[in-house]
Amino acid sequence: MDLSVAIGSLRIPNPLIAASGCFGYGVEYADSVDLSSLGGVAVKGLFLAPREGHVPPRIVETPSGMLNAIGLQGIGVHRFIDEKLPELRERKATVFVNICGTTIDEYVELARILSDADGVHAIELNISCPNIKEGGITFGCSLPGTHNVVSAVRRATRLPVIPKLTPNVTDVASFARAAEEAGADAISLVNTFLAMAIDVETRRPKLTNIVGGLSGPAIRPIAVRMVYECRQAVKLPIIGMGGIATAEDVLEFMIAGATAVQVGTASFVDPFIWTKLLDGIRAYMRRHRIETLSDLTGTLDTTARHKAWISS
Amino acid sequence: MPVDVDAAVISNTRLSDDYSVLALAAPAIATHALPGQFVMLKTSRGRDPLLRRPFSIFQILRHDDGSPRGVTVFNKRIGKGTSLLYDVEAGARLECLGPLGRPFDPVDPPVLAWMVAGGVGLAPFVTLAEALIARGTAVTLFYGARRAADLHCAPIFERLGVSIAVSTEDGSRGTPGLITAPLSTALSAIPASQPLRLYVCGPTPMMRAVAGVAASHGRPCDVSLEQVMGCGLGGCYSCVVPARDAGGVPHHTRSCIDGPVFDATRIVWEALVH
Ligand SMILES: Cc1cc2nc3c(=O)[nH]c(=O)nc-3n(C[C@H](O)[C@H](O)[C@H](O)COP(=O)(O)O)c2cc1C
Numbered sequence: 001m002d003l004s005v006a007i008g009s010l011r012i013p014n015p016l017i018a019a020s021g022c023f024g025y026g027v028e029y030a031d032s033v034d035l036s037s038l039g040g041v042a043v044k045g046l047f048l049a050p051r052e053g054h055v056p057p058r059i060v061e062t063p064s065g066m067l068n069a070i071g072l073q074g075i076g077v078h079r080f081i082d083e084k085l086p087e088l089r090e091r092k093a094t095v096f097v098n099i100c101g102t103t104i105d106e107y108v109e110l111a112r113i114l115s116d117a118d119g120v121h122a123i124e125l126n127i128s129c130p131n132i133k134e135g136g137i138t139f140g141c142s143l144p145g146t147h148n149v150v151s152a153v154r155r156a157t158r159l160p161v162i163p164k165l166t167p168n169v170t171d172v173a174s175f176a177r178a179a180e181e182a183g184a185d186a187i188s189l190v191n192t193f194l195a196m197a198i199d200v201e202t203r204r205p206k207l208t209n210i211v212g213g214l215s216g217p218a219i220r221p222i223a224v225r226m227v228y229e230c231r232q233a234v235k236l237p238i239i240g241m242g243g244i245a246t247a248e249d250v251l252e253f254m255i256a257g258a259t260a261v262q263v264g265t266a267s268f269v270d271p272f273i274w275t276k277l278l279d280g281i282r283a284y285m286r287r288h289r290i291e292t293l294s295d296l297t298g299t300l301d302t303t304a305r306h307k308a309w310i311s312s
Numbered sequence: 313m314p315v316d317v318d319a320a321v322i323s324n325t326r327l328s329d330d331y332s333v334l335a336l337a338a339p340a341i342a343t344h345a346l347p348g349q350f351v352m353l354k355t356s357r358g359r360d361p362l363l364r365r366p367f368s369i370f371q372i373l374r375h376d377d378g379s380p381r382g383v384t385v386f387n388k389r390i391g392k393g394t395s396l397l398y399d400v401e402a403g404a405r406l407e408c409l410g411p412l413g414r415p416f417d418p419v420d421p422p423v424l425a426w427m428v429a430g431g432v433g434l435a436p437f438v439t440l441a442e443a444l445i446a447r448g449t450a451v452t453l454f455y456g457a458r459r460a461a462d463l464h465c466a467p468i469f470e471r472l473g474v475s476i477a478v479s480t481e482d483g484s485r486g487t488p489g490l491i492t493a494p495l496s497t498a499l500s501a502i503p504a505s506q507p508l509r510l511y512v513c514g515p516t517p518m519m520r521a522v523a524g525v526a527a528s529h530g531r532p533c534d535v536s537l538e539q540v541m542g543c544g545l546g547g548c549y550s551c552v553v554p555a556r557d558a559g560g561v562p563h564h565t566r567s568c569i570d571g572p573v574f575d576a577t578r579i580v581w582e583a584l585v586h
Contacts, residue, residue, distance in 0.1 A: 028546035064359040268543040
């Protein structure tokens with residue numbers, strides 16, 4: 001059985017990637033998870049400079065989900081390259097570096113710096129973090145903004161460029177198209193949904209940041225629909241995510257059109273989820289006599305099963 | 313390296329309307345657990361609550377032949393997850409991940425060990441007391457609570473040979489008021505030449521006050537901070553506390569992997585959210 005999938009020129013051993021912001025810099029898990037057995041590791045979003053992020057509380061649980069407003073705390077790209085990348089390289093991880101900037105120049109500079117670093121396999125362009133005001137999301141919520149930042153980064157690096165789209169727009173497929181026209185190698189979606197939760201006893205927001213991003217199983221059906229819409233709009237490989245917690249969820253995203261997937265929140269609940277997902281995918285492939293997993297991508301069958309019996 | 317055990321509940325002993333001691337069969341965790349470490353417990357099989365909850369390892373359970381059997385956690389019913397745990401019955405199964413976090417560093421004689429606990433902050437001190445007693449270190453527990461009915465498990469410490477000083481805010485047992493008062497009195501009575509270390513766990517204002525008392529007496533003090541956690545493994549950056557680095561510069565520091573035990577002088581108390 002072949003579980004490998006191709007994201008542009010990058011072939012990964014299976015479609016399971018640890019989602020950015022949900023797996024630290026990967027090295028935190030190096031002793032408990034075989035990083036080389038994952039399709040890849042998307043590291044915590046990095047700016048050029050270190051950032052302290054938001055004041056806690058930074059997360060709050062909601063039914064089947066959670067809100068987060070971490071505020072992109074991070075060590076900055078230089079310390080990442082010096083302190084984390086060598087171990088990721090040694091552990092043979094496929095590394096997706098999630099980058100964030102406030103200007104196009106910052107994204108370009110990050111892409112250049114990472115292109116020169118040994119052990120980076122792809123750049124995930126975070127233009128979708130809902131939790132910070134400056135940069136990022138302002139590109140991700142504007143079609144020209146998305147086009148401009150993607151094409152600038154495209155020119156700056158030979159690494160695969162994967163813009164990560166926000167679901168907080170009216171028509172996500174148009175952003176997928178803008179990314180494709182600008183030369184992206186793939187797209188990933190979805191980032192979290194802007195949301196909030198209130199303590200009614202105190203009438204205070206449960207997060208210091210007031211609003212945060214909703215993730216986890218609660219968002220999965222919306223994320224699947226968005227992957228499906230993007231699949232119809234573009235030819236690019238799609239990395240789908242949003243609430244994946246079981247092998248069935250992985251398969252659902254792939255059938256909707258994803259080539260690979262990321263898992264975030266569910267890996268908080270079960271850090272050893274990866275082998276369970278792989279086992280479940282293999283069982284499905286056996287049951288459906290699928291030799292090559294990538295054949296499943298975009299195989300949604302929408303032919304009508306019943307004749308319309310009344311005109312609407 | 314943490315392991316995830318689908319642990320059978322051996323017993324759930326209700327101590328009062330809101331406190332219980334939950335015993336879990338988890339030999340693989342008990343074997344490696346160090347004092348002050350914690351486990352991440354899934355409080356339900358379903359997805360509400362979705363995330364696990366961190367709990368200090370309260371006791372290490374052993375079979376008659378001394379081999380590790382499991383762990384207990386000291387649970388106080390506060391929110392949804394802790395209420396579910398309070399109601400759990402023997403025979404149920406709970407996913408239990410651990411041991412996690414930076415442990416306490418137990419001192420050796422002649423250094424005295426003074427543990428200061430507030431309410432549910434008693435949780436990390438049984439394992440610490442055992443480690444200290446095993447080294448021959450003299451141990452005292454200062455234990456404060458709102459009222460006498462909230463003071464639990466003192467006999468466990470008495471059996472270990474720990475001296476106990478108690479305070480209650482309503483004066484229903486021990487010294488009336490906060491635990492810092494008897495602690496300050498006792499610290500003043502100890503000659504400066506006698507080395508001593510404080511270990512603290514409890515509500516944030518209490519830990520802050522004790523850290524202040526320790527500093528004013530020039531005593532080293534370790535605190536075990538209890539923060540909301542997403543993963544317990546350093547993945548999510550939810551549980552950060554403002555802690556100074558070696559150069560004295562404060563950073564948001566993950567309490568799951570850099571803590572939960574910190575040198576109290578590293579914490580920027582006025583910035584610690586509770
Ligand atoms: C605590 C937390 C931190 C996150 N940080 C980032 C980040 O730094 N960069 C990013 O692109 N997405 C970040 N995300 C979004 C996830 O990568 C993912 O898109 C989203 O959580 C949906 O997937 P899930 O439901 O499997 O978690 C974060 C999510 C969470 C829960």
